[in-house]
Amino acid sequence: xxxxxxxxxxxxxxxxxxxxxxxxxxxxxxxxxxxxxxxxxxxxxxxxxxxxxxxxxxxxxxxxxxxxxxxxxxxxxxxxxxxxxxxxxxxxxxxxxxxxxxxxxxxxxxxxxxxxxxxxxxxxxxxxxxxxxxxxxxxxxxxxxxxxxxxxxxxxxxxxxxxxxxxxxxxxxxxxxxxxxxxxxxxxxxxxxxxxxxxxxxxxxxxxxxxxxxxxxxxxxxxxxxxxxxxxxxxxxxxxxxxxxxxxxxxxxxxxxxxxxxxxxxxxxxxxxxxxxxxxxxxxxxxxxxxxxxxxxxxxxxxxxxxxxxxxxxxxxxxxxxxxxxxxxxxxxxxxxxxxxxxxxxxxxxxxxxxxxxxxxxxxxxxxxxxxxxxxxxxx
Numbered sequence: 001x002x003x004x005x006x007x008x009x010x011x012x013x014x015x016x017x018x019x020x021x022x023x024x025x026x027x028x029x030x031x032x033x034x035x036x037x038x039x040x041x042x043x044x045x046x047x048x049x050x051x052x053x054x055x056x057x058x059x060x061x062x063x064x065x066x067x068x069x070x071x072x073x074x075x076x077x078x079x080x081x082x083x084x085x086x087x088x089x090x091x092x093x094x095x096x097x098x099x100x101x102x103x104x105x106x107x108x109x110x111x112x113x114x115x116x117x118x119x120x121x122x123x124x125x126x127x128x129x130x131x132x133x134x135x136x137x138x139x140x141x142x143x144x145x146x147x148x149x150x151x152x153x154x155x156x157x158x159x160x161x162x163x164x165x166x167x168x169x170x171x172x173x174x175x176x177x178x179x180x181x182x183x184x185x186x187x188x189x190x191x192x193x194x195x196x197x198x199x200x201x202x203x204x205x206x207x208x209x210x211x212x213x214x215x216x217x218x219x220x221x222x223x224x225x226x227x228x229x230x231x232x233x234x235x236x237x238x239x240x241x242x243x244x245x246x247x248x249x250x251x252x253x254x255x256x257x258x259x260x261x262x263x264x265x266x267x268x269x270x271x272x273x274x275x276x277x278x279x280x281x282x283x284x285x286x287x288x289x290x291x292x293x294x295x296x297x298x299x300x301x302x303x304x305x306x307x308x309x310x311x312x313x314x315x316x317x318x319x320x321x322x323x324x325x326x327x328x329x330x331x332x333x334x335x336x337x338x339x340x341x342x343x344x345x346x347x348x349x350x351x352x353x354x355x356x357x358x359x360x361x362x363x364x365x366x367x368x369x370x371x372x373x374x375x376x377x378x379x380x
Contacts, residue, residue, distance in 0.1 A: 022325025070100030110356030156271030166256030
């Protein structure tokens with residue numbers, strides 16, 4: 001039997017189709033309820049488009065949805081709820097559904113403040129509710145291969161980390177007055193006190209952790225407002241200190257003309273190096289000290305088993321963003337399914353609510369560092 005899920009948000013387009021396809025790509029779940037828009041007509045239209053069978057489970061506001069769906073029991077009850085709304089609404093919506101004992105999947109950032117994010121993590125922990133945060137790029141099979149190789153000592157001890165995420169979308173949006181995607185992201189009341197760092201810098205921060213297991217202990221950040229009229233940064237450069245005194249350099253930009261979605265990760269070790277880039281997500285560049293450059297392909301027999309599990313196509317056939325979303329959802333839903341069937345789940349991994357908390361702490365430490373004149377600030 002398929003899991004049942006509900007969604008808050010979605011009628012505005014943007015990232016919501018990614019979540020919808022990610023949740024259903026493996027035929028493990030079906031969309032059963034939702035509050036897709038505050039506009040009832042728009043919400044009903046979205047429900048019809050996405051195939052929600054029972055129109056009585058389409059709501060005009062999330063509070064009513066949480067209350068009404070919280071009353072349902074047995075096979076009628078939702079197995080989890082997905083949140084795909086602007087940043088400033090994540091905390092209130094997540095809290096409402098956690099208090100009705102629903103497992104959650106939430107788009108990042110988890111919340112706007114450390115206090116809000118920690119409260120959500122506390123509620124989820126106390127009620128033993130699985131809670132995933134969609135740091136999308138960690139879902140790629142070759143990121144898991146990188147993690148397995150590093151944990152098995154294939155490149156030795158990590159010595160240096162370099163990651164970047166340049167985009168040009170904001171540079172284009174600023175000269176396109178009809179760009180709705182840009183508007184709320186430029187408003188501190190909706191997006192929070194950080195733009196590029198919170199929007200895509202956290203993707204880099206978690207990608208490093210997904211591939212290496214490391215999170216920064218201290219950061220030194222320099223924000224750039226390009227153009228100067230922007231209230232928040234559109235370009236950020238972050239020096240990180242990781243455990244064992246490993247140095248990392250992260251760069252995120254939304255005004256890097258000529259770059260669409262050029263996420264890249266490089267990890268250097270005492271015995272070799274690993275490199276991955278989003279534009280060629282199915283391959284991992286591996287170089288052993290004194291050896292030739294090698295390229296590992298997804299779903300190949302020489303990969304570690306967890307990487308192979310996340311692959312859906314044969315070697316050489318490209319997988320993309322929908323599949324990366326799907327891998328996060330699949331790992332999350334496998335745990336829900338195991339609980340529902342009364343068995344111990346296998347050790348499937350996904351970005352958790354605690355990872356979401358760490359992402360918010362990372363952003364706020366960067367904001368504090370930049371405000372202090374680019375000083376070292378502990379991530380805590």
